[in-house]
Amino acid sequence: MTVSIALHQLRYRVVSLLVLLCVTWPNITLVWGTTEPGHLYSSLTHIKALFTFDQQVGEVVMLLPEHLPAASRYLESYLCVDVDRSRGVEVSGNPIHVYSVIKRLVLYWPSITSALHVYTTLELGHLVERLQKVASTVVLPTESDLRGAALALIRLQKVYRIPVGSFMAGHLANNTTSVKLHLEDCLRIAKASYEDQGYSYSITWFHYCHYLAAAAATTTTTTTNTHPSTTTTTTTDITTYIRRAEKEHNDRFQDDNENFFQERVRSYGGWRVLQESSIGPVCRGEQVTAPVSGSLSCYVSHRGSPHLLLRPLQYEQLHTDPEIIHFHNVLSQAEMQLLRNISHDELGQAMVISEDGFSNKVQIQVRVSHTSWLNSTDHPLIPRLNARFSHITGLDMQPGEGLRKAAEGLQVQNYCVGGHYRSHLDLIYKSGREEEVRQKTIMQVSKCLPVFKPGCSPLYLPGDRIATFMVYLSDVSAGGRTGFPKAGVSVVPEAGSAVFWYNLKRNGEVNWNTQHCGCPVLLGNKWGEF
Ligand SMILES: O=C(O)CCC(=O)C(=O)O
Ligand SMILES: [Fe+2]
Known part of the structure; x- marks a missing residue:
């Protein structure tokens, strides 16, 4: 199934771009949807809205008489945000602030709101009215969101010690x-x-x-x-x-x-x-394998493409098996901003494919981020980018339809604080059960060619994601690396740069060393704020 999204309003900001290149079949592992209960903390749109609402509540609560205990508790917690804002400290990108704003709204706001009608006749009546109006438009957090925000702190604690x-x-x-x-x-x-x-x-x-x-x-x-x-x-x-x-x-x-x-x-x-988290060392950027000294290089090159002759690429080889390449300055600031704009309103909670290979289901703890997909028709920038990525990778990025499809659409992804993607393979065949996949030969896969026939296991559809090209649309204040625990490599997100690797070996077999993760975002937003 391919998800195509009609874009409506172009507003705010966001994220990163993931281009997954397939041989033939338009599989996707990721679909978009609404935000699940418990996951409000991971939605940029919702968190922004909560902080705006919180500021309005704070302003009203400051004017209320002291005898409303919930209001005093609200204020006590709210004033810390106020202080940090005035000091220029990041608020919506700080997991402790995110936990605290959710706490205020879950624990104290209900008592405040039920008491507010008393004040409508006072001087602050119009403020109260405005607040009540806004409250009816905001997705307010629940106990389960508060629990989700608490668990996000634990996740950060595990990985970053x-x-x-x-x-x-x-x-x-x-x-x-x-x-x-x-x-x-x-x-x-x-x-x-x-x-x-x-x-x-x-x-x-x-x-x-x-x-x-x-x-x-x-x-x-x-x-x-x-x-x-x-x-x-x-x-x-x-x-x-x-x-x-x-x-x-x-x-x-x-x-x-x-x-x-x-x-x-x-x-x-x-x-x-405490046990070490399996992704802890790569996510903290520690040296986890012996350096492959001497064999890695940095280049300024046109990579054999006439299109890159006048503006050659700067690229850094980070590993040899798989070859992981970090390309610098692939996108301009203006292009990143545009991509964030056009995707923002369509962001929905990311999901991962289920075991049976077909029915998509949410596995909340595995992947906490929001994604949206961009089609070539969504904006003239998209086909231009597809062409650029094709020149860089030397691979066909033709979005096409059905078996003609060489690559999936562009996927834009946003992680808020605590957001992450556990270790996985980008392949469709099967992520995780290594032995099982090893036993299935490429021949078995090709039995299903040239079109999907009844009797072919959905796990072995023709074609697979041969490579991944991922562009960072922002820097991240802390955390949020892309980690390759088996290869012992991690990449620090750098706005406008891209990481590229082949998921399959030349003979079509899975390269298990491509296992990778999106490390939890500790501070800030992956990918972007404007
Ligand atoms: O966020 C990252 O760094 C990795 C994302 C990723 O692996 C994916 O979306 O498949
Ligand atoms: Fe991935």
């Missing part, structure tokens, strides 16, 4: 925000991880909560990290949570699984070693 104390203090990647987390947040995040079976992380967070609760209990006044409403959770309660999580951990212990410590938990307290 961020200490709990760093989140609590609002400090990420050398970037400090005014927003601080409290005991109630600590408990919420710990519980979210526990419910998601991330036992080791939940235990780590519960220990921190225990420390906060103990500190609060020894002071008569509230400390900076606690809040009156949370002092009802005692250290005894938290100890019970820890014991429960430890028991679950030990009962379900799996060696080498990032949800568990390296060993069973033996006694209460003590030092425990």
